[in-house]
Amino acid sequence: MVRQLIRLKAKIMWNTISRQTWVLVMTILGLLYALSILSMIGAGVVFGILAGHEHIIMPMLTFAGGIFILGWWLVPAMFSGMDNTLDPKKFAPYLGPSRKFAFGLSVATGIGVPGIFSTLAFFMPAIGWAVAGQWVSAIAALLLLPLALLTAFTWASAITTWVGVRLQATSTRRDMSTAIATIIFLLVFTPLGVWINWIVQDFNPDFFIQSAEIMGWTPFGAIWGVPASLAQGNILFACLRLLIALVTYACGFWGWSHVIFGAMSGLARPVSQKAQEAIAAGRREIDPHHAQKKFAHPIAGRATSSAKVPNALPRVELWQICGLSAPTASMAARTARYWIRDARLLVTVITVPLFFFMGIMWTRLPGMSSAHGTFFIYMAPVLIGATIGASTQYDSTAFWIPVSSAIKGKHERRGRLFGSLPLNSGILVVCTLAIAFFKGLGIMETLVLLIFLMALLIDAAVVTLIIGSAWVYPVQPPGTSPMSARGTGSFMTTMLTQTATLCGSVIASLPVLVVYILSNTGVLPSWMVVLTGIIWTCLFAHLGLLWAGRIWDRRSVKVLNTIRSWPGH
Template structure:
C-alpha cells in the first residue's frame, strides 16, 4: 500500500510532465536551481566541518534547520499551497488502513523537488561534523528525524487547517482571519531575528535556545554529541520524539475527520433577498459587478487576497522599525489587490459559460468586474491608508499617499482586465482549500504572470516615484502632482483595460472557456 501511494505520486508527476513541454522545462529549471542551492549548502557544511568551531557549527545548523522546518510548516499556508495531488479526501472510498495511508502520504511527500532537496540537505547537515564519527552518525539520525518533522508537520498542519479554510460562508472569512496570525509568525520571527542580527554576538545563544524547541531539536543532536553532552542529546531526542508523536496524532485525527467528511459539509447557507443585485443598476454591467462583489464576500479564495493586508502593514512596520516606510503599506496592498483581479475568470471556473452563452460583451464583462474590484480594493486601500497614516502620525502626507495607492490600485485593475481576458490558468476550484496548489500551473503561465507584473510595475513607477519624493520633501507641488499623476494614470489604465481587455474577450471568450474546461 505504501509503495502504491509513492508510485501513484510518481505517476502523477510523470503524467503531469507528459502534458506539456513547458512543465518539463519548469521542472528542469527548478531542479537546476535546487542543485545549485544544495551545492552551495553542502560546500558550506563541509567547510564548517573543516573549520572545527563547535559553536559556529551548532548555530548555523540549528538555525538553518529550524528555518527549513518553519518553511515546511508555514509556507504551504501562505505562498505555494498544499500539494493537492494526494488530498486525503480523494482516498475516502478506498479501504486503506489509516496507518498505511499516513506512512504512504509521508513518503510520497518527499517525492518532488522540494522533498528530495530537503532529504539531501537533512543528510548533508551531518557533514558539518565529518571529523567526529560519533557526531557524524548523530547528525545523520538528526537529519532523518528533521526531515520527518518537516514532512509530517507540513501534512498535519495543512490537513488540520483544511476544513477551517475549506468551510463556508461566515466561517470561511473567520478562518482566513484566523490564518493571519499564523502567517504573521514569519514576519514576527523575521522582525525578531532582524533585531537580534544587529547583535551578532547573541546568535549562538539563540541557536542554543532554538535547539531546545521542536523546530531545532533534531538539528542540535549532533552538536550535543560532539560536545559530549549526552544528557542534552538524549533530551533533544525526547523533544523530537514528542514533537513527532504529537504531529502524527494531530495528523491522524485530522485525517480520520477528513476521510469521513462529506464534501460541502452539512451546513446549509441561506441569504435573504437579492443582496447586491438589488442595489446595483439593473444592467448587464451592474449585474456582473453585483455578482463579483457577492463572490468577494462569499468565496474564501477572494478573502485570501484580502488576508494579506494586515501582513503587509505589520511587515513594513517591522522592516521600517515604526518609521515612515509603513506609509507604503497602502501602495503594496493596492498592488496586490489590483493584480488579484487577474485570476477573475480563472476563479469562475466552468461557470464562466454563463457569460459566453448570454452573451456578455467584452466591455460589459470587463467593466463589471473592474467596478467590483475598485469598490472592494478602494475600501481596503483607503482603510489601510488611514491606518498607516495614523500609526505613523503623518497626516501631512495624506495627499501623496492617497494619490499613490489609489493610482496603483486603478492601474492594477486595468492591467488585470487585459491579462485575465488573455490568460486563464489553474487555480483552486470553488469550494477547494483556497491555499491548495492546483495541478498544472505551468511555467508558461508563471512567465506571463511575471511579465504582466513587471509591466504593471513599470506603469506604476512614475506615480510611486513622485509620491516618495512628495512624502519625503513634503513639497506641496509634488504632493498635488502625485495625486494628479496617480489618478490620471489610473483612470487611463481603467479605460484602456476595459477597451483592450474587452476586445480580446470578444475575440476569445469561447477559447477561454475551452481552456478552463481542459483543466477539469
C-alpha cells in the same frame, strides 16, 4: 507496500513535472537553487568549525534542526490543499486502512523537492560533529537521521490529513482557513530579508546557545539534542532526549494510524434535534417562519416578503442608489461579495498592506535608498488593478452566468470595476495614510500621493479589463490554495498577458506619472497632480470600459470555452 507507494508517488510527480516543459525547467532550477543554498551552508559549517567556532555553530544547527521539524508539522497543515497526490481518500475504494499503509504513506511523503531538501539538510549535524572531531556524536546524528525524517513526515501526514478532513465540512471554512494560512505565510516569508538583516545586525551567540539547549528538550528538537549531550559526555541526558524523540515518533504514528481511518471512511456528523423534528414533520425548512420575515425595502421604504425578493436584492439596489444601471449594479454586488468570500482574491487584498510595509521597512535598512521602498509602494496599486481585471478567470466556469444572461459588455466590465473599488480603494487609503504618518507628509502631499496611487489602480484595472475581454490566463481553480500551482498551466500565455498588462498600465498612467514627477521636482504645483489625476482617470476609465465592453460582446463565449478547458475548472 512501502516500495509501491514510493514508486507511485515518484511516477505521479514525474508525470506532472514532465507534462509541461516550463514546469520541468522550473523544478530543475529550484533543485539547483536548493543545492547551492545547502552547499553554501555546508561550506559555512565546515570552515566555521575549522576556524574555532564550534561552540556557536553546533548549537545553531541543533536549533535549526528543531525549527525544520516544526516547519514540517505546521506548513503542510496550513496548506493542506496544495499537495494531495497520495490522499488516503483516493485509496478507499481499493484497500482498507492499516498501520502498514499508514507507514507507507508517511515514508512516501518525503518523495519530492521538500523531502529531498530536508534529507540533505539533516546531514548537516553529522557533518558538523565529524569535522569537530566528535565521532560518537557524528555517528549518533547519522543513525538518528531516519528517525528525524520519519518524525517529520509522520506528523506532517497526520496533522495535514486531520485538518484537511475537517476543513471539507463547508467550503466557507475551507476557503477562509486557506486565506488565513496564506496570509500568515506571506507575512512571515515575504519580509524574510528584513528578518535576516535584523538577525545579522543583532546577532547574539548566547541567545542561540541557550535556545538550542531548550530546543533539545522539546518533542521536535530532542532528536538533535542527543548528539549534543554525547559531545558533552552526558549519557543520561542523551538517553532522556532519545526517549523523548522515540515517544514523539510513536505518538505521531499512533495519531496518524487513527487519523487515516477517519480520512478513508469519513466522519459521522449527527443530525441536529431541530433538523430531526423538521424531517419527522415533513418540512423542508428547519424554521418555517424564517421565509416569512419582512424587511424594509431600501428604496421604496416598504415591507417586502423575502419569499418574493431574494436576500441579495438589497445589495443590488444599494448600488442602484449610486446611479448604476440594474445589470451593472448586479455585477458590482456580485463582484464585491466575492472579494470577501473567495480566498484567492482575499489574499491579494491582504497582500497590499504587506507591500506598503516592505516599502517602509526597506528604506530603513542600511545601504538601501528610498527608491527601493518607493518601488513596492507604486507596485501595490498596479497589483490590485491587475487582479481586478483578472477577476474573470477567478470566476472559473461560473463565468457562464453573465454570458448566458445576455448582459452587455459595458455593464459587465463596469460592474467588475465598481464592485472592486470600495474594498480595495479603502485599503489603499488606509495604507497611504500610514505612509504619510511614517514619512511625516503634509495634507497636500498625502492627497497628491493618494490621487496618484488611485490613478495607478484604476488605470491598471481598466487596461487589464480590456486585455481580459479577449485573452485570459489560467489561475487556480476555486477551492484550491492561492499558493498552489494546480491549474496554472500555459506559462508562456500567462507571462505574455501579464507583461502586456504591466506595460499597458504604465503607458495608460503616463499623463499622471509625468505630472507627478514634475510636481515632485517643483516644476508644477501640487494641485496639478490632483486635477490631472481625477480628469484623466475618469476619462480613460469611461473610454476604456466602453472599448472593453465591445470586445467582451464579441469574445465572451470564446473566453468561457477557454476557461472550461483549464484543468480543475
